[in-house]
Amino acid sequence: MRKVAIVGVGMIPFGRYESESLVEMLAMPALRAMDDAGIGDRAVDALYVGNMAAGMFNHQSAVASALADYLALLPAAADTIENGPASGGSAIKNGLLAVASGYYDLVLVVGGEKMRDVIGPRATDTVATMTHPTAEYIYGVTLPSLAGMFTRLYMEKYGVTERHLAQVAIKNHNNGLLNPYAHIHASITQEGILDSPHSVVNSPIVSDPLRLYDCCPVSDGAAALLLCPAEMVAEFKKPKVVIAGFGQATDTQTVQEREDPTDLKAVRLAAQQAFAMAKQTPRDVDLAELHDAFTILEIAESEHAGFFKKGEGARALEEGRTRIGGDLPINPSGGLKARGHALGGTGVAQVAELVWHLRGEAGQRQVKGAEVGFSLNFGGFGNNVTAFVLRREA
Amino acid sequence: MRKVAIVGVGMIPFGRYESESLVEMLAMPALRAMDDAGIGDRAVDALYVGNMAAGMFNHQSAVASALADYLALLPAAADTIENGPASGGSAIKNGLLAVASGYYDLVLVVGGEKMRDVIGPRATDTVATMTHPTAEYIYGVTLPSLAGMFTRLYMEKYGVTERHLAQVAIKNHNNGLLNPYAHIHASITQEGILDSPHSVVNSPIVSDPLRLYDCCPVSDGAAALLLCPAEMVAEFKKPKVVIAGFGQATDTQTVQEREDPTDLKAVRLAAQQAFAMAKQTPRDVDLAELHDAFTILEIAESEHAGFFKKGEGARALEEGRTRIGGDLPINPSGGLKARGHALGGTGVAQVAELVWHLRGEAGQRQVKGAEVGFSLNFGGFGNNVTAFVLRREA
Numbered sequence: 001m002r003k004v005a006i007v008g009v010g011m012i013p014f015g016r017y018e019s020e021s022l023v024e025m026l027a028m029p030a031l032r033a034m035d036d037a038g039i040g041d042r043a044v045d046a047l048y049v050g051n052m053a054a055g056m057f058n059h060q061s062a063v064a065s066a067l068a069d070y071l072a073l074l075p076a077a078a079d080t081i082e083n084g085p086a087s088g089g090s091a092i093k094n095g096l097l098a099v100a101s102g103y104y105d106l107v108l109v110v111g112g113e114k115m116r117d118v119i120g121p122r123a124t125d126t127v128a129t130m131t132h133p134t135a136e137y138i139y140g141v142t143l144p145s146l147a148g149m150f151t152r153l154y155m156e157k158y159g160v161t162e163r164h165l166a167q168v169a170i171k172n173h174n175n176g177l178l179n180p181y182a183h184i185h186a187s188i189t190q191e192g193i194l195d196s197p198h199s200v201v202n203s204p205i206v207s208d209p210l211r212l213y214d215c216c217p218v219s220d221g222a223a224a225l226l227l228c229p230a231e232m233v234a235e236f237k238k239p240k241v242v243i244a245g246f247g248q249a250t251d252t253q254t255v256q257e258r259e260d261p262t263d264l265k266a267v268r269l270a271a272q273q274a275f276a277m278a279k280q281t282p283r284d285v286d287l288a289e290l291h292d293a294f295t296i297l298e299i300a301e302s303e304h305a306g307f308f309k310k311g312e313g314a315r316a317l318e319e320g321r322t323r324i325g326g327d328l329p330i331n332p333s334g335g336l337k338a339r340g341h342a343l344g345g346t347g348v349a350q351v352a353e354l355v356w357h358l359r360g361e362a363g364q365r366q367v368k369g370a371e372v373g374f375s376l377n378f379g380g381f382g383n384n385v386t387a388f389v390l391r392r393e394a
Numbered sequence: 395m396r397k398v399a400i401v402g403v404g405m406i407p408f409g410r411y412e413s414e415s416l417v418e419m420l421a422m423p424a425l426r427a428m429d430d431a432g433i434g435d436r437a438v439d440a441l442y443v444g445n446m447a448a449g450m451f452n453h454q455s456a457v458a459s460a461l462a463d464y465l466a467l468l469p470a471a472a473d474t475i476e477n478g479p480a481s482g483g484s485a486i487k488n489g490l491l492a493v494a495s496g497y498y499d500l501v502l503v504v505g506g507e508k509m510r511d512v513i514g515p516r517a518t519d520t521v522a523t524m525t526h527p528t529a530e531y532i533y534g535v536t537l538p539s540l541a542g543m544f545t546r547l548y549m550e551k552y553g554v555t556e557r558h559l560a561q562v563a564i565k566n567h568n569n570g571l572l573n574p575y576a577h578i579h580a581s582i583t584q585e586g587i588l589d590s591p592h593s594v595v596n597s598p599i600v601s602d603p604l605r606l607y608d609c610c611p612v613s614d615g616a617a618a619l620l621l622c623p624a625e626m627v628a629e630f631k632k633p634k635v636v637i638a639g640f641g642q643a644t645d646t647q648t649v650q651e652r653e654d655p656t657d658l659k660a661v662r663l664a665a666q667q668a669f670a671m672a673k674q675t676p677r678d679v680d681l682a683e684l685h686d687a688f689t690i691l692e693i694a695e696s697e698h699a700g701f702f703k704k705g706e707g708a709r710a711l712e713e714g715r716t717r718i719g720g721d722l723p724i725n726p727s728g729g730l731k732a733r734g735h736a737l738g739g740t741g742v743a744q745v746a747e748l749v750w751h752l753r754g755e756a757g758q759r760q761v762k763g764a765e766v767g768f769s770l771n772f773g774g775f776g777n778n779v780t781a782f783v784l785r786r787e788a
Contacts, residue, residue: 001495001496001497021527021528046642052455052456053449053455055447055449055450055520055523056449056450056453056455058527059450059523059527060523060524060527061446061447061450061476061478061520061523061524062446062476062477062478062523062524062773062774062777062778064476064477064778065477065478065524065644065647065773065774065777065778066526066647068644068778069644069645069646069647069777070647073644074643074644074645074646075643075644075645075659075660075663076644077487077642077643077644078477078642078644078778079475079476079477079484079487079488080475080476080477081473081474081475081476081488082455082456082458082473082474082475082476083456083458083459083472083473083474084455084456084459090473093471093473094473094475094488094491094492097488097491097492097495097497098488098491098495100495100496100497101395101396101491101492101494101495101496102395102494102495103395103491103494103640126449126455129449129453129454129455129456130454130455130456130459132460133415133452133453133454134415246497248440248471248472249468249469249471250459250462250463250467250468250469250470250471250472251463251468251469252463252468253459253460253463253464265469266469269469379456379459380456380459383456383459383463384456384458384459384462384472
């Protein structure tokens with residue numbers, strides 16, 4: 001396998017795009033990533049688009065082909081990669097392996113979603129199409145409902161409290177305030193979430209015990225990466241950041257079939273694979289972007305990825321270890337909670353965030369001296385997870 | 395790049411599946427492909443599913459994750475690959491590069507679509523989501539309408555007649571009669587298509603000048619391949635068939651923007667790339683599976699892929715050169731016309747057909763002594779095309 005580097009990164013602020021089409025939304029970060037690398041007149045060999053549901057959200061298909069044309073990359077190869085909310089992670093994986101194989105040199109990976117073309121309940125329903133059609137979906141199971149049940153179990157088993165959950169939200173909203181790409185720029189307090197006399201108004205229950213502030217927003221957003229063989233990095237203008245490790249694992253589609261429903265086996269395996277390939281350990285990691293679609297997931301993933309022992313993630317959070325400035329900052333971008341969650345855009349945005357930190361380009365939210373970063377993109381309810389280890393190299 | 399072989403092949407008859415779900419339809423050929431290879435207790439490392447529109451047809455997403463679970467392949471990596479009607483070709487491509495890279499050894503590629511969950515006009519509309527949303531779709535452009543205009547131009551420029559088109563249909567229906575996996579088992583005659591006094595009833599115009607028998611059916615169907623590094627072939631029970639060449643190219647999304655709308659540039663480039671990688675020429679090819687979604691496409695693709703000079707495809711057809719027994723049998727499977735066109739299933743079914751011929755397992759429709767096969771999967775209206783050269787090796 002050839003070693004693969006990321007030489008260009010681009011993003012658009014997550015939020016709501018009314019006048020831009022999906023293809024226009026995807027084109028903007030793609031152009032930024034090519035410009036970031038200083039691509040000049042080099043040709044992109046292949047394009048990968050991570051997108052979950054353009055058919056259902058935007059009544060559009062073959063988006064990668066359309067984007068190749070819109071960006072004037074013809075005749076570059078182009079595919080759309082779908083893996084639910086981990087579509088971005090899977091798009092990077094396929095770009096990575098395409099370059100690693102030696103078949104393509106310069107590969108553009110773009111992830112994005114335009115979710116807000118449909119109204120709220122239809123967005124939740126569209127996301128729920130990844131649940132089991134006859135064992136879950138027809139009974140009204142949605143991702144928030146699975147997350148609510150998972151949270152309750154985790155609380156009972158590991159002593160996680162609503163206050164811990166609120167701390168994830170508070171931390172990530174604070175980080176989001178420092179991120180110009182974040183969907184939500186608003187600080188929140190524990191009082192605002194849990195203790196307000198108007199709490200029903202301020203932070204209503206969405207799926208018991210999860211409140212509004214425990215759930216990520218429904219975002220439009222997109223991000224892009226330009227990949228090349230590591231030995232080509234010197235031809236571009238940016239410092240060398242390589243994809244040192246990659247992992248991906250699947251688990252049962254329904255949570256109810258798992259021996260221990262609080263055990264996120266696919267997270268554990270994907271992280272282990274990524275660390276093994278990178279020949280690094282969780283202790284080497286300077287910052288992590290985790291998939292906090294629901295606050296509980298940041299805590300649970302931080303344990304399953306190997307950063308903290310099982311049941312100790314909440315304490316690490318409480319002690320401030322996962323804040324910017326702590327020994328393992330998690331979601332300095334604001335995470336899905338505040339940067340936003342644009343399905344196919346999320347996995348790519350996570351890796352873009354890591355690249356900025358590893359280059360020292362993350363502005364006010366910079367994790368100082370970061371050399372190794374980790375990202376985790378969580379598909380289904382943990383039934384298809386991708387993980388990456390990024391490293392700055394000389 | 396590691397050389398990659400196909401050691402297992404499976405298919406289900408194309409047609410209509412009422413009681414099976416999409417995932418069940420995908421599982422059947424997957425099990426057959428694993429059985430065909432004699433996989434024993436070896437673990438599949440990764441799964442790729444080629445599917446265009448499960449979201450729109452079946453209100454389902456993350457189908458690859460569901461299939462990995464259903465087939466008990468956990469924790470194998472799993473991604474869905476979408477490239478319109480060339481989703482199958484793109485799924486094979488990503489499986490190929492994944493094995494070629496050295497990251498995975500045993501990769502299962504499954505392509506399929508369950509289109510008949512929706513009624514006819516909605517199927518045509520769903521397919522039309524790959525057209526340009528503001529330059530084509532909103533004006534009612536569909537794939538049959540693009541094909542009708544393309545056919546008219548091709549007739550004017552190259553002297554192709556309605557009788558030539560009918561000959562494609564007749565040949566492919568005859569081939570389909572020999573293929574137990576074909577959707578349509580019915581012989582047709584020129585009289586039945588063009589000369590019947592009841593021709594309006596028997597073969598009505600769909601999109602002038604294309605008649606009913608010029609258009610592929612709307613099919614449910616699925617096929618699967620098991621890939622491994624060529625050096626591992628001896629561990630399995632089948633003769634060695636390698637993916638010697640692969641190519642993929644994009645073109646403008648709208649046909650109207652092409653300098654010469656009868657020039658299928660992406661077909662030409664994808665075929666050239668595949669032949670260059672395989673170090674072979676079109677003259678080495680013993681049989682080809684082309685994307686005859688509309689009869690004109692078989693003629694046009696046979697020229698653009700390099701088998702016949704521009705404008706000479708119709709004559710070659712007329713002379714019987716593309717029949718089974720001719721010097722270049724095209725679509726011995728019956729093609730999309732008779733085997734059927736199940737979108738994401740088609741590209742995988744084409745390659746499965748080649749493998750059977752290269753192994754001498756194609757039964758009554760066997761192309762004798764076939765050593766090199768070629769397949770072409772046509773996405774959009776020719777704006778994203780994949781091509782493969784397969785070779786039997788000692």
